[in-house]
Structures are given as structure tokens and as C-alpha cells.
């Protein structure tokens with residue numbers, strides 16, 4: 214099963230390598246990984262999407278916790294949460310395609326962020342299924358390039374992942 | 380007061396209570412070696428950096444304190460990797476300080492640059508590249524704290540040359556707080572209670588003890604619990620010295636070369652109490668056939684060890700010292716007649732012990748059996764408070780099987796990584812900690828050649844270790860597998876030639892002794908133990924001898940080869 218794991222880490226060099234190395238060194242798979250600073254510049258947040266049986270996921274969680282620079286690990290899959298990903302899609306923009314691109318972009322509440330004689334670049338934000346659906350719809354028009362950010366996730370409601378002040 | 384980075388390191392180590400370090404200098408660490416000159420820190424100059432790390436490891440295992448090694452950048456640093464990985468696999472607390480090229484050159488393929496932080500990331504508990512002299516003291520404090528707390532392990536600190544030469548205010552921190560690192564020490568009382576109730580309800584329990592028992596210094600508590608509850612004890616290679624070998628509750632080692640009784644007891648047990656052990660594949664064999672009837676209680680300080688290979692019915696995260704004390708307290712309150720409860724089970728275990736005890740045949744022609752040497756190495760050392768180290772191979776397994784252990788931290792062996800070349804430097808490290816005890820390395824003729832250069836280190840510092848080489852002229856364990864599983868096709872396992880170990884010892888200024896007949900063994904050992912110098916003993920042993928019992932890799936107790 215697919216799991217989305219949120220991790221707070223110390224914002225230090227080498228931390229990303231430690232986390233990535235933990236996955237590669239144990240043969241765990243990473244589907245996507247994002248990392249950036251949080252509201253506290255000393256703390257970064259990673260979101261990792263991975264797949265595996267419960268036993269593997271439990272090991273991943275424990276192993277992540279074992280890393281000295283990891284402050285907190287939460288598997289958000291089990292709780293109410295919001296997941297989003299941003300995708301930039303460069304599409305063939307011949308005359309006849311343009312209205313269809315604009316229509317699709319509108320339906321999916323995307324934006325055209327760059328235009329040239331031969332291409333339109335569209336920005337779409339959403340859940341996995343929305344992005345998948347959009348890509349399906351525009352595929353016949355000719356996709357030139359896709360860049361995805363990978364997923365970010367956050368719990369619904371008042372719950373936070375913020376580090377406890379121990 | 381302002382000090383240079385080099386002085387800060389020396390002062391920090393002293394403040395940390397370090398008395399001895401093991402190392403070898405080179406370009407970028409010269410400022411640090413200069414600061415060591417005339418300081419109160421004793422520095423043992425090795426001949427190869429791998430030796431320095433194994434010595435720090437041996438020092439650590441023998442004393443329970445954190446060993447320290449110091450090396451230069453590049454090749455000095457890369458030479459430490461096997462030693463660090465060895466310590467990592469066995470959770471040995473250690474701090475390794477490596478020099479690094481100046482910070483502004485890092486990444487430029489500078490002379491003697493190696494990304495040792497990157498190289499050792501997967502084999503250290505944690506590692507640091509220090510970028511600012513003012514971070515040094517705190518980093519060292521953190522490194523010792525991380526190395527020695529929770530599940531211990533090696534920590535590496537990489538220090539660029541300019542960080543050694545620049546100055547900063549020195550204040551050694553009294554304490555450390557790392558918000559992202561808070562190992563659980565105290566076992567959850569409700570879980571311990573559940574474990575105790577499960578043990579009470581069991582008819583056929585086994586204590587399966589691993590290296591964690593040694594690391595947490597809880598062997599006395601184990602003894603109290605096992606004898607109080609009349610539960611048989613089997614140990615892994617890492618914990619042979621956690622329970623007295625000759626006690627009636629001892630089943631000896633389990634696993635691939637474990638005793639018949641230990642493996643049968645695990646197989647028939649209704650409750651297995653795993654204490655600081657991790658169900659390694661050399662212990663379990665084929666997981667599908669492992670301990671089919673047992674509920675598992677698993678106590679470990681490392682949550683990742685629990686449920687990794689074998690699912691635990693009752694997991695307990697905590698330091699064994701704490702958990703064993705809690706278990707003993709519960710036992711003291713409890714009125715169970717344990718002797719009665721486990722009488723049948725212990726009788727069965729005794730039958731297994733008597734049916735297939737560890738044994739070997741003496742040679743009618745008076746050839747030397749390696750097991751005989753090992754037994755004598757212990758018998759003649761009794762009363763001298765001996766510490767035994769090992770290399771790896773058949774000799775290591777025979778040492779585990781045929782030595783007798785009385786107290787913890789007296790059997791130093793590379794379990795997890797199985798590093799040939801460990802035993803001699805580890806013995807030197809242990810001897811440096813305890814100059815007056817007898818320290819003996821049980822070696823093979825292959826392994827001893829992997830770090831033989833350290834013999835001169837022993838000579839230089841008067842660290843009078845004794846090495847018993849069980850010389851069979853082959854890479855014995857490899858030879859054994861080839862004989863049993865590869866149709867006697869002895870590919871690259873037979874040494875066509877070996878050095879003359881007696882002359883070699885003499886060349887080093889040590890003493891060399893040789894025995895070629897069983898009748899000479901005792902005299903050689905006695906002489907070696909009497910000699911106030913490092914001694915290499917060359918025992919020409921019967922190469923046909925094999926390590927039995929053996930559960931072939933991936934097998935179960937049903938596949939056990941007894942001879």
C-alpha cells in the first residue's frame with residue numbers, strides 16, 4: 214500500500230542524504246520526496262511517498278526515527294489529511310489545440326503560465342487523481358514535458374507535526 | 380580562554396575522561412598531534428589505521444567505556460572503515476576523529492581528500508563534519524553522548540585542518556540536549572508486567588540473550604532472573620560471557636554452530652524471551668521453521684530491532700538494566716514455585732545436553748586438535764582473570780564452543796561483521812586498558828595475517844598479548860564449506876605457503892613458540908602465559924577438523940549436522 218510520510222528534520226547539510234541513504238541502503242522504494250524549510254528556519258519538512266507492506270512501513274518509520282537529525286516522523290496516511298502536488302505540463306500548442314488546452318485548464322482550475330508559438334505551459338495543483346485525470350485528458354493533444362514537485366501533505370484540523378518543546 | 384581547535388580537541392577528550400587513544404598521524408592532523416605532544420593523553424601509535432579502530436573497539440568492549448581513534452584525512456580515514464563497520468554491527472561505543480583537508484578545499488579533489496563523512500554514513504551511528512572551531516567542543520560532547528547512549532555505536536568527527544588551527548573560546552559543555560534524539564531507557568511497566576505474566580504462564584521458556592546484555596552491563600540481573608525462575612539460557616556469539624558457561628541452566632550458544640540443546644530448546648519452547656538479541660539469520664536459519672510454537676517476548680533498546688525479522692508478541696523497548704531490574708522485582712514479589720513449574724522442561728533440556736554435548740575426538744597419533752588448544756588456553760589461564768579475543772573462522776566458532784566464560788566483557792569477538800584481523804588489535808586495545816590481565820587472541824593462520832603488523836605496536840608499548848594461532852594451513856571455514864557444500868572443490872582456500880610464525884614473532888621482537896604435537900600444547904601455553912612479552916604461539920593443528928554441530932545456512936534444527 215502507498216504511504217505518505219511527513220518528517221521534520223534539523224535543517225542541516227547532509228540530512229537529505231541520510232534519509233535518502235536509509236531508503237536506498239535497505240532497498241526501500243521512494244515514489245516521491247519533497248523537502249523545504251518550515252516556518253522555523255532551523256527545521257525542514259520532508260514528505261516522502263513510499264510503498265510497502267505494513268511491516269516494511271513500520272521499519273521505515275522506526276529507522277527514520279533512529280536518525281539523529283530526525284525530529285519527528287508521522288505516517289499521515291492513516292489520518293485525515295490534505296495532499297497536494299503541483300505539476301507543470303508543456304503541451305503542443307498548434308492553432309487547433311489552443312482552445313482545448315484553455316478549456317481543460319479552466320475545468321481543472323489550472324493556469325497557463327507560459328506561452329510560446331509552439332507550446333503552452335500549464336500549471337495544475339491537486340491530488341494524485343486530479344493530476345492523473347488532467348494528464349489523461351491532454352495526452353491526445355501532445356505532451357512535450359512534465360515536471361512534478363512530488364506530494365506535500367498536512368493533517369486536517371488543529372493537529373500539527375510541530376516539534377514538541379522537550 | 381581562547382584555544383586552537385587542536386587544543387580544544389585534546390582538552391575536550393581529557394574533560395570527557397579519556398585516558399588512552401589509538402592513532403597514526405599525517406599531514407592535516409599535525410596540529411592536533413602537536414597539541415597531543417606532552418599532554419596527559421596516552422597515545423598508542425599503530426601501524427595501520429584499521430588497527431587503531433579495532434584497538435579502540437577492544438578497549439571499549441573490555442571496559443565499557445568509549446574507545447577513541449585518531450587518524451589523518453584521505454587514506455588514513457578510509458583505512459578506518461572496516462574497523463568502524465565492525466563496531467557498528469556490534470553496537471560498540473566509539474569516537475573516531477579524522478582529519479580533513481582545509482574547508483575551502485573540500486570538494487576539490489585536494490591532496491589526501493576523501494569524503495569520509497559520506498563514506499561512513501551507513502556504518503556510523505552518526506557523523507559530523509565540523510566547519511567552525513567554536514562548534515568543536517559541543518560536537519565532541521554530543522559525539523560521546525550519542526556513541527554511548529541508547530543503542531551504542533561508533534560516531535565519526537571529521538575536522539578540517541583550518542578548524543584545528545583557528546582559535547575559539549573553550550568551554551566544555553556540562554551536558555547535552557539533542558531535541559531529535561531521546562532514546563527510551565525505561566521499559567514500559569505495563570509491557571514488562573505482560574512479559575512477566577507470559578513467562579509465568581509458560582511451561583517451556585528460554586532466555587535467548589544477545590550482546591545487548593553485555594552492553595547494558597546487566598549480566599548480574601540476568602543471572603538473578605534465570606536462576607530465580609529456573610529458566611534455561613542460550614546466548615548468541617556476542618553474549619557468551621553474559622552467563623556462566625558451566626552453570627546448569629546454560630545451554631551454550633545457539634544458531635548455526637550452536638549446541639543441539641540450545642537449538643532444540645528454541646525449537647520446542649513455548650515462550651522465547653529475547654534479551655538484547657536480534658534474531659540474526661545465523662541464529663534463526665530458515666525463518667519459516669524457526670521456533671514454531673513460541674510466543675516471543677522481545678526486549679531491546681532499539682525499536683528497529685524489534686519485529687524486524689521475527690514478529691514480537693510482547694515488545695518491550697528499554698535498557699536491559701532497567702527491564703531486568705523490573706522483572707526481578709516482579710519475581711521477588713511473586714510466589715510461583717518456579718523449580719516445580721520448570722522441572723520437566725529442564726529435565727528435557729538436560730537430556731538434549733547429554734545426548735549431543737559439544738565434543739571432539741583426541742587424535743590417537745597425538746595430532747593437535749584445535750578444540751584441545753582452546754580448552755587448554757582457558758584451563759591454564761584460570762585465575763589470571765583472562766580476556767579472550769578472536770579472529771574469524773573456525774577458530775572463532777571453536778573459541779565460542781570450547782572456552783569457558785565466567786564474567787562479562789571477557790570475550791571480544793566480531794559478531795555482526797565477522798572481521799578477520801579483528802582479534803590481535805582488539806587484544807592490544809584490551810591490554811592497554813588492563814595491563815595486568817592476561818589477554819589471549821584465538822587466531823587462525825589466515826586471519827592473523829590481516830593485521831599482523833600490530834604485533835610491533837604491542838612490542839613497542841609492552842602490551843604483552845598472547846596470540847594462539849590454530850595453524851591449519853587453510854582458510855578453514857571456507858575450506859569446511861567447500862568440503863560440505865561444494866564437492867570438495869577447494870577453490871583458493873589452501874595456503875601453499877605460510878610465513879614461519881616463530882621467526883616472524885622474533886623479527887618483531889616478540890616471542891615465538893611452536894607446538895606440533897598434542898603433548899607440547901600445555902607447555903607452550905604455560906610458557907607463553909609466563910612470558911613478559913607479546914607471544915605468538917604457532918599450533919600446527921589437524922586441518923581435517925570441522926566445526927560441528929552445523930545448521931546449514933537457511934536450514935532448521937531438523938537439518939542439523941552433528942558430525
Ligand SMILES: Cc1ncc(C[n+]2csc(CCOP(=O)(O)OP(=O)(O)O)c2C)c(N)n1
Nearest residue numbers: 772773774797799823824825826854855856
Ligand atoms: C576480512 C575478511 N575477509 C574474508 C572473510 C571470509 N572468511 C570467513 S572465515 C574465513 C577463513 C578464515 O581462515 P583462518 O583465519 O585461517 O581461520 P580458520 O577458519 O582456519 O580457523 C574467511 C576467508 C572474512 N570473514 N573477513
